[in-house]
Amino acid sequence: MRKIAIPIKSLKRLAHYHFYLKQLQKKNRDFVSNERLAADLNLSISDVREDLENYNESLSVSDIHSVENLISTVEKFLEQENKNSAVIVGIGNLGKALLDYQGFKACGLEILAVFDNNPQVIGNKLANHEIFSVDRLEELTKRLSINIGIITTPPEPAQRIANALISSGVKGIWNFSLAILKVPENITLKNTSLYSDYVSLSQKIQEL
Amino acid sequence: MRKIAIPIKSLKRLAHYHFYLKQLQKKNRDFVSNERLAADLNLSISDVREDLENYNESLSVSDIHSVENLISTVEKFLEQENKNSAVIVGIGNLGKALLDYQGFKACGLEILAVFDNNPQVIGNKLANHEIFSVDRLEELTKRLSINIGIITTPPEPAQRIANALISSGVKGIWNFSLAILKVPENITLKNTSLYSDYVSLSQKIQEL
Numbered sequence: 149m150r151k152i153a154i155p156i157k158s159l160k161r162l163a164h165y166h167f168y169l170k171q172l173q174k175k176n177r178d179f180v181s182n183e184r185l186a187a188d189l190n191l192s193i194s195d196v197r198e199d200l201e202n203y204n205e206s207l208s209v210s211d212i213h214s215v216e217n218l219i220s221t222v223e224k225f226l227e228q229e230n231k232n233s234a235v236i237v238g239i240g241n242l243g244k245a246l247l248d249y250q251g252f253k254a255c256g257l258e259i260l261a262v263f264d265n266n267p268q269v270i271g272n273k274l275a276n277h278e279i280f281s282v283d284r285l286e287e288l289t290k291r292l293s294i295n296i297g298i299i300t301t302p303p304e305p306a307q308r309i310a311n312a313l314i315s316s317g318v319k320g321i322w323n324f325s326l327a328i329l330k331v332p333e334n335i336t337l338k339n340t341s342l343y344s345d346y347v348s349l350s351q352k353i354q355e356l
Numbered sequence: 357m358r359k360i361a362i363p364i365k366s367l368k369r370l371a372h373y374h375f376y377l378k379q380l381q382k383k384n385r386d387f388v389s390n391e392r393l394a395a396d397l398n399l400s401i402s403d404v405r406e407d408l409e410n411y412n413e414s415l416s417v418s419d420i421h422s423v424e425n426l427i428s429t430v431e432k433f434l435e436q437e438n439k440n441s442a443v444i445v446g447i448g449n450l451g452k453a454l455l456d457y458q459g460f461k462a463c464g465l466e467i468l469a470v471f472d473n474n475p476q477v478i479g480n481k482l483a484n485h486e487i488f489s490v491d492r493l494e495e496l497t498k499r500l501s502i503n504i505g506i507i508t509t510p511p512e513p514a515q516r517i518a519n520a521l522i523s524s525g526v527k528g529i530w531n532f533s534l535a536i537l538k539v540p541e542n543i544t545l546k547n548t549s550l551y552s553d554y555v556s557l558s559q560k561i562q563e564l
Contacts, residue, residue, distance in 0.1 A: 164536055189536050241452040255555075320558075340548075346465055
């Protein structure tokens with residue numbers, strides 16, 4: 149889809165630039181320098197230069213930028229670069245948090261359906277999404293040509309759900325459960341483990 | 357606190373062993389080999405040997421283990437290794453998800469208070485926690501001798517909240533907002549960015 153490969157570290161910083169630039173706009177600031185961006189985003193000036201050049205080559209010409217111009221460059225990227233359709237399986241608090249996560253709204257991740265196995269919530273609406281029974285996961289994932297399946301269930305059913313998603317044609321699985329999933333080589337698996345993040349924070353605190 | 361340093365990769369895997377061993381126990385399996393652990397947890401046999409030796413030296417004597425014995429070793433670690441007290445600031449869906457996240461319950465992270473700025477929820481109870489006004493953040497964080505502040509607010513107030521937490525004596529900040537926080541050198545900052553995780557998944561899918 150993309151013509152020129154942008155390093156992933158630059159892509160990961162897109163949302164930070166976006167948030168920061170929007171704040172400058174609110175303060176009616178018209179221009180911003182590479183130096184200021186670096187200082188306020190905790191980056192080196194050469195990181196900032198590289199990021200901006202990656203987003204749009206013409207931004208390397210000057211060290212001072214129009215805030216409006218930068219915002220539109222960044223927004224173009226946020227929308228175009230990561231276009232994916234997803235389903236969420238498991239509408240507990242984490243599923244709900246993902247459904248209304250600010251960072252996704254601007255950046256191309258469209259959540260097209262949500263699933264749960266709790267009869268008390270199936271059929272309800274959540275942020276304009278009907279909650280479907282997990283029995284319909286394969287059928288709807290196939291019909292909607294979904295490419296990412298997001299699993300926010302407890303660990304026990306996670307492998308079974310991953311298998312259903314894969315046989316329905318998703319290309320990627322985003323696993324928030326503690327289960328260790330097995331997926332074929334042609335499927336991308338991303339694990340986000342709150343537990344692992346906590347352990348690394350906790351260990352760094354103990355080292356202080 | 358800890359006498360012998362355990363590599364962080366072994367610590368991060370504790371919750372995976374725990375979940376897996378509990379499943380074996382449910383299936384009435386009394387013994388498990390290093391080979392089976394490696395296959396089912398997607399690890400190499402030498403990783404498994406190293407992990408188990410890290411958790412308890414005596415586990416390196418044999419390649420076959422009592423499931424019950426392994427569970428009690430792992431649980432001892434989960435409870436002792438990462439004892440921290442925390443507050444959560446921002447009780448949206450993500451804050452609620454953290455408050456009832458399965459992975460924390462077993463492993464020493466105790467959430468002692470939760471805060472929000474929404475008058476409609478202040479004073480309510482959530483999973484046995486009263487929701488306090490964010491105006492009382494500094495006072496209560498100090499009084500409870502909290503060492504981790506978890507920020508799940510929108511990005512705009514995040515730096516202000518981080519400053520309040522730091523001046524109340526926390527040693528670590530766990531930031532889920534999109535804000536780029538600045539903290540003094542003696543404070544540990546852990547950023548968990550759902551946006552960044554999504555971008556890395558999305559990019560890998562596009563490379564396929």
